[in-house]
Each structure stands twice: as C-alpha cells, then as structure tokens.
Amino acid sequence: MATHTAAPVTDDMRDHAALLTSYGPAVAKVVTGLMEIAEGEWTAQQTSDLLAVFGGLNDGHDDLLALIAAVVQRLGNPATNPGLRELTPRRAQHIRSLTRQYAAYDTDFAPRGLLCEAAGTADLDCPHPTD
Template sequence: MITARPGAQTPAVPPLDDETDALLDSLLGFHPGIDLMVSGMRLLLTGELTSDQTQTVASAVAGDHYEQVDVLGAIRAVMLRLLDPATNPGLRGLTAEVQQQVQQLALQWASAHDDQFPRRLVAETAAVIDGV
C-alpha cells in the first residue's frame, strides 16, 4: 500500500503503463468522438485527483447499479442508437434483414451489458473511499 505522511506532498501521478497507453493509442483515428473519449480517459488516468474526486469519478463512470445513470449507461445508449436504423441513417442502405439482425445483436449486447457489469462493486468501492 502506498501512503503519504501527514503534511507530506502527494506523490505525482505515475505515467500510464505501456499496455494501457497502447490500448488508448489504438482507439485513436476512428472518429473524432472516440478521440475525445480517449482524451477524457487519459485525463482521468493521469490527472491528480483527491480521494473525494476519485470516488465521485468512479461512481460516475460505473457506479450507479440502480438506474445505470453513469458513463457505462451512456455508452449503452450510444451503442443502441448507433446500431438502430431508425436513428442512424447510415444503416438504412442495408437490407431489411441485415438491419433487423444488427438491431437484434445490439439489443443482445445491451442485455449482456446490463447483466455483466459489476456496478455494485464500484458503488461499494466509492462508499469505502468516502468512509461510509
């Protein structure tokens, strides 16, 4: 465990590990929106945060296990809208059968997303940081 002595300066945030840095780099260039998301992730990973900011950011990213009003919930909404021909004109040139298959797969992904992301653990972690 890394701790700082009371009154001592907080140590600087270490640079990203090679694996995380390479992962983020590999996401660049697909679309300006994804580039912005990557920039935001880099800022979260390399910016100096207090413990209060850390628990708040963790909760905002993946900690709302009741209503899914968090970044993961927003990504779910983006994926459902992106993969729905009714809301993405770019899919309308596909055959009706392919459009339906894409939409069904998106709904299956969203369902798995709802079941598999352990938001409760993030919420509990944020509560521990907050002293609750």
C-alpha cells in the same frame, strides 16, 4: 484533502489509447477524456465520484456504462442511424437485435456492485469496515 502525484500510465495504456484514436475524432475525444482521468491526480472523494460515475451508481441508469449501452443501441437502430439503411433489412435487423441485447446485458449483468463498493470505500465521509 490533498492530492498525490499519480503514477504514470503504462505504455500499454498509451498504446491502447493511440490505437482507439484512429477510429475518428469522436472516439478520439472520448479517449482523450479517459486519458485525462487516468493521468489525473485525484483526492479520495474525487476518486469515489469517478468510480461511481464509471459504473458504480446504485440505480445503474445514470453512469457511463448506461450511457455507452444507450449509444450502442442507438447506433444499431436503423431508425436512429441512417447509415444502416444502406444494408439489407435482414442485416440491419440483426445489428439492431445484437445492440439491443448488449444494452439489456449492461442493465442486467454489468458488475456495478464492484465499482459501487470501491466508490463507497474511497468516500472518506462513509464509515467502512476496513478502517
């Protein structure tokens, strides 16, 4: 399968990425990876794989959305993030509750079906009704 020249990313996307990189080196690495994907030239199969990995895997436990939710939950837990221990116990507990809710919402409400369908549609090995 041939790759095709990708359209350049928009100035808005570049500005958004630049803003996010100001939050530190770890976030900058994530942003750099996302921009490499955005600027990449991908085959239909590679596009299918990327869409699935972003949030379209059927089980919803092995995609990037699930990983982000797990990281958020870890950041919000004083037992795994010692930085929260400098807060009052009540504040730390509130943060833990909010991040646990976020992780639960990811599992229950993330629109994985849309990316799953998009990934399946881009997979040339699968028949699709739009053909």
